Amino acid sequence: MADPLEKCFSEAKINGLTLRNRLIKAATFEGKCPGGIPSKALTAFHERIGRGGIAMTTIAYCAAEADGRIHENMMYMHEGIRHELEHFIRILHGTGTKVSGQLGHAGGFTKNREFEGKRPLGPSKAMNALGLAYGLPRIDAMTKEQITERVDVFARAATFMKSVGFDAIEIHFGHGYGISQFISPKTNKRTDEYGGSLTNRMRFALEVLAAVRTAVGEDYPLLGKISMTDGVAGGVTYEDSVEIAAMLEAGGLDVIVCSGGTSSMNPMLLFRGDSLVPGLVKHERSLLMKIGIKLSAPVMFKNYPYEETYFLEHAQRIRDRVQCGVCYIGGVCTTDSIRRVMSGGFDFIQLGRALIFDPDFPKQARARPEYKNGCSHCNQCATLIEAPGGIYCVERPNNFA
Numbered sequence: 001m002a003d004p005l006e007k008c009f010s011e012a013k014i015n016g017l018t019l020r021n022r023l024i025k026a027a028t029f030e031g032k033c034p035g036g037i038p039s040k041a042l043t044a045f046h047e048r049i050g051r052g053g054i055a056m057t058t059i060a061y062c063a064a065e066a067d068g069r070i071h072e073n074m075m076y077m078h079e080g081i082r083h084e085l086e087h088f089i090r091i092l093h094g095t096g097t098k099v100s101g102q103l104g105h106a107g108g109f110t111k112n113r114e115f116e117g118k119r120p121l122g123p124s125k126a127m128n129a130l131g132l133a134y135g136l137p138r139i140d141a142m143t144k145e146q147i148t149e150r151v152d153v154f155a156r157a158a159t160f161m162k163s164v165g166f167d168a169i170e171i172h173f174g175h176g177y178g179i180s181q182f183i184s185p186k187t188n189k190r191t192d193e194y195g196g197s198l199t200n201r202m203r204f205a206l207e208v209l210a211a212v213r214t215a216v217g218e219d220y221p222l223l224g225k226i227s228m229t230d231g232v233a234g235g236v237t238y239e240d241s242v243e244i245a246a247m248l249e250a251g252g253l254d255v256i257v258c259s260g261g262t263s264s265m266n267p268m269l270l271f272r273g274d275s276l277v278p279g280l281v282k283h284e285r286s287l288l289m290k291i292g293i294k295l296s297a298p299v300m301f302k303n304y305p306y307e308e309t310y311f312l313e314h315a316q317r318i319r320d321r322v323q324c325g326v327c328y329i330g331g332v333c334t335t336d337s338i339r340r341v342m343s344g345g346f347d348f349i350q351l352g353r354a355l356i357f358d359p360d361f362p363k364q365a366r367a368r369p370e371y372k373n374g375c376s377h378c379n380q381c382a383t384l385i386e387a388p389g390g391i392y393c394v395e396r397p398n399n400f401a
């Protein structure tokens with residue numbers, strides 16, 4: 001049998017888009033959009049990744065509207081940044097990479113100091129722990145009109161993203177953000193047609209997908225990132241996620257990205273490795289939040305030691321269930337892991353921390369069949385997203401200089 005590494009470095013298609021190989025840069029919000037404007041540092045970061053041979057880089061976070069941001073230093077999709085985005089994407093294309101944007105909405109999970117609505121909106125009334133120290137302690141339940149408005153907001157944002165040159169859109173259905181707040185029975189307590197059964201809890205997600213598909217057209221590449229489990233009792237389970245994937249495939253998604261965990265309830269499930277707590281406490285602006293993080297740490301920041309391809313077993317169940325493209329994500333740092341994932345029938349692999357450590361990962365893995373990326377999964381990069389200047393690899397601080 002041919003080395004599965006060859007498959008990884010073969011061209012591949014997502015709907016109408018051809019990629020030069022099967023390695024995609026994962027969405028890693030870089031904290032390089034002060035005031036919500038993409039900066040030169042963001043361009044330099046993704047340009048460097050593009051030069052390393054990645055097939056497509058993902059720009060996060062592309063909020064569907066101003067109130068869909070977790071905080072004010074995130075982009076939201078509007079005409080005010082058209083010029084900057086067009087310029088940014090043009091430069092990235094010069095490296096040969098395609099450019100995807102992760103389109104999402106924070107829902108009730110926000111601490112945005114520029115928040116314009118009365119209160120953050122989610123599926124159901126709840127407390128917003130993230131916003132406690134930022135004047136946004138409560139989440140209101142969306143009315144049906146507000147749900148329809150949010151669906152329209154996603155569609156408008158997608159139209160905008162296509163028009164500025166994004167080659168693809170990755171809709172964020174996971175990690176505890178707005179859409180997954182509807183999918184999860186832990187946060188969705190509605191008794192109308194948007195709550196209760198999985199079919200009802202998926203209604204908002206599928207309406208967003210349908211509206212985005214209509215906005216961008218049939219041949220435009222649409223990926224979707226899901227959480228295979230919320231990682232909390234009473235939340236989405238691995239079993240549910242196989243059905244969720246099948247529903248999204250039927251709804252017209254081209255590629256499903258199989259992640260897990262929730263930033264709001266169990267972040268370490270997706271960030272396997274060293275605890276985020278020391279770094280988050282260090283970089284948090286509010287004293288109250290610093291105390292909150294420390295107090296919640298034993299419950300919220302569980303210990304999940306790093307392992308290569310830690311989501312593979314569960315992602316394989318989705319791979320075996322759907323016909324559409326499936327992208328593996330989570331702990332790919334060696335060519336052996338690439339081989340294992342490709343042998344499992346996956347179409348693409350997303351790389352997060354390994355690229356922050358070594359932006360030349362794709363070139364290196366192609367040239368050296370036994371390549372091992374040296375990322376230690378200290379997870380310090382993930383705690384720097386709100387630090388001045390944003391993220392970098394603390395072990396290789398000059399990577400993106």
Ligand SMILES: Cc1cc2nc3c(=O)[nH]c(=O)nc-3n(C[C@H](O)[C@H](O)[C@H](O)COP(=O)(O)O)c2cc1C
Pocket residue numbers: 026027028029030060061102172175225259270271329330331332350351352353354381382383385391
């Ligand atoms: C600094 C950093 C920022 C991240 N930001 C996002 C984000 O904006 N959206 C998202 O879906 N996942 C985000 N993630 C999670 C990654 O996309 C990915 O799921 C996770 O790092 C596991 O993949 P890896 O083992 O290849 O790093 C982030 C990860 C890191 C390290």
